[in-house]
Amino acid sequence: MTPIEFRMIPVADLVDHPQNPRDDLGDPQKLAELANDIADNGNTEALHVFPIKEGPDAGKFLLVAGHRRTAAARLGNVEELYCRLRPDLDSLDKQLETMLRENTHREGITPINEAKAIQAMLECEGMSVKKVAKRIHRSETFIRSRSALVKLPESAKHAIDHGLMTLEQSQVFDDFADDEEATAELTRNAGTKDWAYTVNRLRGIRERAFKTAASEQLVKDLGIKTITSQQAYSSTKYVRDYDREKIPAERITAGQVAVISHTGDLEWYDVKAAGAKKKLTEEEIADKKRLQDISAGLEQAEALWNEFLESKIRDAAGHFDRPEDAPAVLALRKTMFDGYRATHDKAARALGIPLVRGTGVTSSDVESVEAAIGKLKLLQLAYLHAHLHLTRGELHKPSTWDVSGSWEKAALEEFLANRKEVFGYDITAFEQEAIDYWAAKAESGNQDDEEDDEEDYDDDDDA
Structure with missing residues (x-):
């Protein structure tokens, strides 16, 4: 020894x-x-x-x-x-x-x-x-x-050593070791107040991806006929079947079709037997043709508005911020995505940023949009903020311009007033045509109701 x-x-x-x-x-x-x-x-x-x-x-x-x-x-x-x-x-x-x-x-x-x-x-x-x-x-x-x-990223190590993240929370990185994009997002949010939200969102995306892949494989293996969710929700031809006990083979035999939902699960629908196709009158054919023309016009109108908005924000880059503008700049950036209207994909279109193709807005899209916002000057931020919070989406849809109800009319008038006041953008001829179309439809419906009421009154007198 x-x-x-x-x-x-x-x-x-x-x-x-x-x-x-x-x-x-x-x-x-x-x-x-x-x-x-x-x-x-x-x-x-x-x-x-x-x-x-x-x-x-x-x-x-x-x-x-x-x-x-x-x-x-x-x-x-x-x-x-x-x-x-x-x-x-x-x-x-x-x-x-x-x-x-x-x-x-x-x-x-x-x-x-x-x-x-x-x-x-x-x-x-x-x-x-x-x-x-x-x-x-x-x-x-x-x-x-x-x-x-x-093996953890440095940001996660720092969060652990400074008590901002538990060892149990750090194990989340193992779950996404094969996903560089998710790992990058976890790294950015390690030890922040957004950690739990980020983990739950990424887990939800992964779960939906697994479910979607499994559903697609089942569709392929069994030859299941599918329709889109838009077809299922917009047509009375398809009726949802909520019975969870039926197996796919039974459903296929019964002639059901399926939708791969946004959660990745299969939704099943019965298909109503097609009835005799109604023959349209000349008036109905003309009305349908006009609605198609209005829809085409609105497509152009929305493209013109988006082009105008993008150039408006781009041209405002010539605005020079002052030191005293810093609080306003910070406030606009912090509240940019507050509210249901303010979405990253809407901002991406206004900034001319192409979105990554896939299901929903990816973390890469979010990162690109927020990086672009970080470079905007005060006037640019104000325009983008106003667009996200005051203007409407889906301007290409004729139904957006339907003012038959008092609430819809008030909301549309508010949008047009905001767009005019903030951006100096007047209503286009295509948009006005859509408003006039629905106003005429509403007026025609009111006249039909008045005629029906008069007929009922005359029948009472005869009695």
């Missing part, structure tokens, strides 16, 4: 271990107090050092335990410290083991620092999870979980 040797060693001959798990010396005030105590009384607890035999530091001593006490001694200009020589610590794994066991009982070592040291031990020759666990008196599960932390 090697005899235990203690000696006083000059502080100048003590070399910090390059893989010391503890990279934070703690509270500077407490370190100063420790420095004064060591200067007055010396160090009563011996440092553990390994004699260096080779290399540029030959003849000096590698610190294994006592880095904080050594730092305090340097701060207090102490010349030498009481040390225990540990020639038995002649390999990195032995030194890491000693440092880990030492720091387990002291404040200051963070989960990430501990993880780095454990990973370094695992990488030593002949080491395994089982051996490391035994040597530092930890469970194998603990060793595996700590080792996994090393």
